[in-house]
Amino acid sequence: MSPAKLPSIRVFEEFLFRQADLLDSRNWDDWIALFADDGVYWMPLKPEQQDAENYPSIFLEDKALMAARVARLRDANAWGQQPPTRTVHLIANVRLDSGNGNGDIVVRSNFTVAEFRRDVLRHHAGTYTHHLRRAGKSFRIAMQRVDLINCDGVHEYNLQVFI
Amino acid sequence: MSMKGVSIGSLVQPDRVHRSLYVDPELFERELDQIFGRAWLYVGHESQVPNPGDYITTQLARQPVIMVRHTDGAIRVLHNRCSHHGSMIAGDRCGHVASVFTCMYHGWTFRTDGSLVGVPVPEDYEGTGFDVRNPRNGLGSVARVHNYRGFVFASLAAEGPEFTQFAGGALLGFDNMIDRAPDGVEVAGDCFRVIQHSNWKIFLENMFDNVHPRIVHQSSARGAKTAQQRFPAGAANHISLETFRLLALDQSFMQRLEIENYPWGHSNMSGFVSPRGQDAEWLAYEAVLRERHGEERAEQILSRNFHHTMIYPSAVLQPSFQQLRIVKPIAVDRTQIDIWLFRLKGAPKIVFRKALSYANGANSPSNMVSADDFESYYRVHQGLAGPGSDWVILSRQMGRDVVENGTVRTRVGSSEASQRNQFQAWRRYMIDEDGDAR
Ligand code: FES
Numbered sequence: 113m114s115p116a117k118l119p120s121i122r123v124f125e126e127f128l129f130r131q132a133d134l135l136d137s138r139n140w141d142d143w144i145a146l147f148a149d150d151g152v153y154w155m156p157l158k159p160e161q162q163d164a165e166n167y168p169s170i171f172l173e174d175k176a177l178m179a180a181r182v183a184r185l186r187d188a189n190a191w192g193q194q195p196p197t198r199t200v201h202l203i204a205n206v207r208l209d210s211g212n213g214n215g216d217i218v219v220r221s222n223f224t225v226a227e228f229r230r231d232v233l234r235h236h237a238g239t240y241t242h243h244l245r246r247a248g249k250s251f252r253i254a255m256q257r258v259d260l261i262n263c264d265g266v267h268e269y270n271l272q273v274f275i
Numbered sequence: 276m277s278m279k280g281v282s283i284g285s286l287v288q289p290d291r292v293h294r295s296l297y298v299d300p301e302l303f304e305r306e307l308d309q310i311f312g313r314a315w316l317y318v319g320h321e322s323q324v325p326n327p328g329d330y331i332t333t334q335l336a337r338q339p340v341i342m343v344r345h346t347d348g349a350i351r352v353l354h355n356r357c358s359h360h361g362s363m364i365a366g367d368r369c370g371h372v373a374s375v376f377t378c379m380y381h382g383w384t385f386r387t388d389g390s391l392v393g394v395p396v397p398e399d400y401e402g403t404g405f406d407v408r409n410p411r412n413g414l415g416s417v418a419r420v421h422n423y424r425g426f427v428f429a430s431l432a433a434e435g436p437e438f439t440q441f442a443g444g445a446l447l448g449f450d451n452m453i454d455r456a457p458d459g460v461e462v463a464g465d466c467f468r469v470i471q472h473s474n475w476k477i478f479l480e481n482m483f484d485n486v487h488p489r490i491v492h493q494s495s496a497r498g499a500k501t502a503q504q505r506f507p508a509g510a511a512n513h514i515s516l517e518t519f520r521l522l523a524l525d526q527s528f529m530q531r532l533e534i535e536n537y538p539w540g541h542s543n544m545s546g547f548v549s550p551r552g553q554d555a556e557w558l559a560y561e562a563v564l565r566e567r568h569g570e571e572r573a574e575q576i577l578s579r580n581f582h583h584t585m586i587y588p589s590a591v592l593q594p595s596f597q598q599l600r601i602v603k604p605i606a607v608d609r610t611q612i613d614i615w616l617f618r619l620k621g622a623p624k625i626v627f628r629k630a631l632s633y634a635n636g637a638n639s640p641s642n643m644v645s646a647d648d649f650e651s652y653y654r655v656h657q658g659l660a661g662p663g664s665d666w667v668i669l670s671r672q673m674g675r676d677v678v679e680n681g682t683v684r685t686r687v688g689s690s691e692a693s694q695r696n697q698f699q700a701w702r703r704y705m706i707d708e709d710g711d712a713r
């Protein structure tokens with residue numbers, strides 16, 4: 113697809129903002145529905161990591177794993193969610209990247225996420241790379257890659273929710 | 276000798292331990308000296324330093340160290356501390372030096388066996404009594420190093436049992452993992468590093484606690500079930516989900532697990548989920564193993580399923596899924612765990628895929644199982660910080676375990692034999708023959 117045929121950047125921004133809003137409002141069913149059936153949420157362990165099959169990742173979740181995580185987060189006896197995690201996403205610097213060769217549109221953006229749980233406020237920052245597949249008037253996420261700037265650092269707390 | 280009027284020996288009783296073991300900062304400092312300062316601690320794997328000059332850095336108790344392959348091919352464990360003014364020599368977690376380490380502060384240089392090569396202005400030292408030309412004035416080395424089939428352990432103490440005698444039965448688990456590899460094992464990428472906001476002993480006890488899973492992990496088990504129902508095809512690819520589901524079965528399932536406990540606090544526990552499959556790829560792997568080891572031996576290796584193997588106090592191995600968790604106590608209420616994944620060289624891809632699913636799903640910083648484990652460790656630590664009640668009860672199946680030649684074998688999985696055994700080792704490290712604090 114030639115860049116000339118792409119919708120305006122504003123359309124992608126709105127998609128990303130909605131994605132973030134669904135996470136912040138714990139509306140995970142609608143969030144998972146943004147993904148293609150074979151969509152993947154990937155958070156590499158290393159910066160520039162290309163290979164998720166031969167090396168470990170912080171998250172590497174298809175819809176089955178996403179569903180398991182979400183069911184736990186909602187479970188009345190998920191002790192690690194007592195008290196629950198709250199998040200606020202800020203997304204900026206949204207820009208189009210060259211395609212991934214599969215016809216998907218690749219959109220990159222920067223994020224900061226404030227996460228609060230049990231009196232501790234912490235910040236995540238990094239880059240999103242979204243591989244978006246056209247679906248009717250909108251898109252489905254084929255891949256949401258989340259590169260934390262501290263991906264290979266020491267993680268102070270368990271990452272219970274999607275970033 | 277006593278601490279605040281209480282003898283340390285009396286804090287550990289056969290069936291209970293005093294809460295101060297978990298929360299007293301002074302005891303924590305003593306543990307760093309007496310336990311982590313003397314035990315054999317895991318340093319790294321030889322595959323991390325394949326060539327001369329390759330190194331990694333880590334910390335043993337309070338001591339920063341460099342594990343480096345010297346020009347003679349042997350692995351050295353050096354103090355990461357310049358012999359001049361103390362600066363750490365290596366500042367990265369891993370790297371390579373072509374010939375020498377150069378200190379970034381005043382430029383002293385060292386060979387990869389630690390020996391001193393030179394200093395920038397040697398005349399400064401003439402007649403001072405310090406000989407900068409003596410190679411022995413270089414980097415210190417840890418007192419003892421043992422390379423066990425590629426796994427490098429070190430002890431900061433010159434005295435003590437030698438490694439194989441120390442590790443004893445826990446080597447069965449390490450052997451089992453290594454023997455599963457047709458062509459040896461290697462580290463797969465970097466490790467996960469996570470912090471627990473709790474005392475290090477709470478984690479090690481939990482590794483052998485078979486009553487907590489159905490309580491702590493019920494939400495993960497239900498989550499896994501939901502996923503298996505909604506996305507059966509996708510879920511079948513994830514052995515992590517199957518593991519989570521099994522965590523909350525009836526207690527009789529966990530009662531079948533066997534735990535063997537050895538001197539110095541080590542344990543082996545049998546597994547409840549096996550990587551073995553019936554698909555062609557997995558069977559091809561078993562065929563390769565039979566080719567290497569012979570029919571009988573291969574079956575022995577594959578059917579011996581360890582869930583956890585612990586070399587107290589630093590290493591917990593999961594032999595069937597090739598993961599190794601390393602305990603690094605940072606403070607009395609702060610514990611770092613480094614989690615390494617290994618690849619069985621020469622095995623078909625399916626073997627690694629299962630290990631990777633287990634690593635990403637059950638050991639990564641995002642894993643949902645440890646979200647609830649860490650919560651329980653935190654709550655235990657916070658509860659024990661209160662001075663209101665003193666004792667932690669460890670008497671499940673007390674007196675019913677089978678003792679044979681220093682090995683304690685449980686009759687049922689819920690026994691707290693491992694926890695009792697860990698604290699007997701703790702006591703042995705912390706007090707001398709007369710019952711006095713070391
Ligand atoms: S501290 Fe290393 S050269 Fe001075």
Ligand SMILES: [Fe+2]
Nearest residue numbers: 487488491648
């Ligand atoms: Fe657990």
